[in-house]
Amino acid sequence: MANGKTVLVTGGAGYVGSHTVVELLEQNYNVISIDNLVNAYADSPTEKPESLKRIEKLTGKSITSYNIDIRCKDNLDKVFKTHKIDYVIHFAALKSVGESCAKPLQYYQNNISGSCVLFEVMSENNVKKLVFSSSATVYGTPQKLPLDENHPTGQGCTNPYGKTKFFVEEIMKDLCSSDSEWSAISLRYFNPVGAHESGLIGEDPSGIPNNLMPFIAQVAVGRRAKLSVYGSDYDTIDGTGVRDYIHVNDLAIGHVRALDKFCDNNFKGFKPYNLGTGKGLSVLQMVEAFKKASGKDIPYEIVDRRPGDIASCYADASLALKELNWSATKDVNAMCKDTWNWQSKNPNGYQTKTAN
Template sequence: MAGRVLVTGGAGFIGSHTIYHLLKAGYSCTVVDNLCNSSQKSLDRVRSIMEDEGVKEVDLDLMEVDMCDSKALETVFEKYGAGGFTCCIHFAGLKAVGESMQVPLLYYQNNLGSTLNLLELMDKYDCRRIVFSSSATVYGAATTMPITEDTPTGAGITNAYGRTKYMIEGILGDFHKSKVKTEKPWSVVILRYFNPVGAHPSGKIGENPNGPPNNLMPYVSQVAVGRREFLTVFGNDYDTPDGTGVRDYIHVMDLAEGHLSAIEHMATKATDQYKVFNLGTGNGYSVLDMVKAMEKASGKEIKYKIGERRPGDIATCYADAKAAKEDMGWEAKLGLEEMCRDLWAWQSSNPNGFE
């Protein structure tokens, strides 16, 4: 279904890796990003990677726009006209869990408001395919493993960030239903991520958090490279093999490829579908498993201290991703060794991120 893809938040971690896959597959990309928690340098690096791979010219356009400003966002659609975008991948949003508990209104205003503006304009300009970047946080305090797409959502979500993802899923569901029996039905694919780690194997693009990382592996890699003194492990008394929390970690390159699979799935299936897919490996690794794997990849000692459990954390969480394989033909191919190898390639080459 080659054409032009609108990628909101495309200068971020997962967005930039997805754009790499889209360009490789022959798509043109227009990125909408206000760069509040990302960097234009990620897209410059994507161009550089493509050039390294022998692709001299890529159609990659960045428009620096705040999506909460509907008039500014409409200029993006006006530039390409009705039908100018074959589909949209919606990554844009604030995403720091801790911050979302301190300033929840900002998260609701930004994440929900930008999505409402986007849907309204997509409908107006005849772009009726969307892939939404959701999260396993919508499953809340689910304790039955593995988590399937039928696992209940909404209950036990402990932060405003997770609730915005849950609420946007609901908005998309209601909006899709309202269009089913019209002349302009919509296709919606929701991708629920588990824990993305790693980087492009070149080491040129990777996760570039503002301030102290909120996720485990960027923090671990910053300890390895000397930016942080030690890692705090939140709890070692869970009912797991080594007492630390177990999670499903997925290589960002596999995760990014899942978005390409979703776009091509929409192109070949009915025009009025609404699908939800987990993107994970189905394997769980503990915090200490991840620390040891990163020590092996980096050749560095990673110091850690045991702290108290964090409120709301559960012992074990991993995905059942069979639906994505059966319906979209997608499955994770890369393992823990590749995740840590590529994360270290990024962190060691860019100890201060893009700066």
């Protein structure tokens, strides 16, 4: 759809944000990115983030980018006053479960206060259409599988990170009830993995990765000696945890489909959608798939379960198919192949000079 509408993307230089920016540019949206670089790389604090530079090369299109913090109301307001913004996609957040337990205030401050400032500035500038990056963590411990959008949320959220996603969803609901001009879609991601097939952009976690796929990829490329597998006595196919992995490009397309929904004049208020494949894969199944895609050995050791981890989690994504015309198309082989392409071309992430 050729549209020329303008989307403000918070956290646009990050992993899911950058892949969504590619998709938006390909669908002829104008993109403005805001990112404070807390988890994104730039050569200097005043330069465009490296991920966005690479996207400009990849797409031949330009991105307006501000290295600012969403919590700074004045700076944010200036962006809204400078550009005519149609929609906001809100990715900016801190996202480490473990870190959130150690530094809860930092997470509440960044993720909840930051969202409140953003929503306030949006309201004041009459921009009232929002897509939010939520997470399957809002469901807490599954009462039944697969998880559908009617599953209770907020019960048994075991860590501050998950609670921030739940609270922000509640704030969005209240905002939509208070003002009928607001429409807000919350996309509850399952486990995003993979990278753009060009190998130019991908996931670049700082420090020890929290998530399985970047950990496996760093072992394959020789950055880490072995993978720790947390628990092998769960009630699953092989005893290791089962999750619903989704290719980040499928996820990116889901955001564009969510924006399409705003063209439907009957669409009002708050609505959540699951974005997952609907299929669960165990840790050891992922290790096998990655070995096949990379041709590398992945040494691993079984260690204790992590507190708060659950045996299995996977989505019922049928609502997104019905109402957003979206479903995941890429399988585990594509997820592993594209991750390996990115990791092997960029063994040290965006700081790898040879990737250009």
